[in-house]
Structures are given as structure tokens and as C-alpha cells.
Amino acid sequence: MSQQTHNRPRFPMRRTLITPAALSMLEQVGLSPVALLDRHCGGDWGELVADDIAENELALLTGKRLL
Numbered sequence: 001m002s003q004q005t006h007n008r009p010r011f012p013m014r015r016t017l018i019t020p021a022a023l024s025m026l027e028q029v030g031l032s033p034v035a036l037l038d039r040h041c042g043g044d045w046g047e048l049v050a051d052d053i054a055e056n057e058l059a060l061l062t063g064k065r066l067l
Contacts, residue, residue: 009041
């Protein structure tokens, strides 16, 4: 399923943390955590199932937790 992304953030980023293990894994595969956060903030929900995508869209409207 193709997801629509936006050039600007769809929600405000607050304090963001990453575990050392997650950072190490991203470095090993050559992915930038900043680039991934930028995609997420733009509405690219990654490989979520349709129900989780719908939950994220609803969360943007209600202020609930994003997946």
C-alpha cells in the first residue's frame, strides 16, 4: 500500500530518544535515524498494516500515541 507523505511535519516532534542497540543496528545497515524520523513526521508510517495506519491518522486528530 502506498502512503501519502508530506514535505512538512504533520505533528510536532518532542524529545526523541534512541536506544544504543537501535542506533547500532541503524549504523550497521547504513540508515540515518534523522532521515527515518523525518519520514515519520511527514506521515510515512513505514510497513504498518492498514488498521495501524488508520490509528496513526486518527491519533493525529486526537493527540493520541503514534505507532
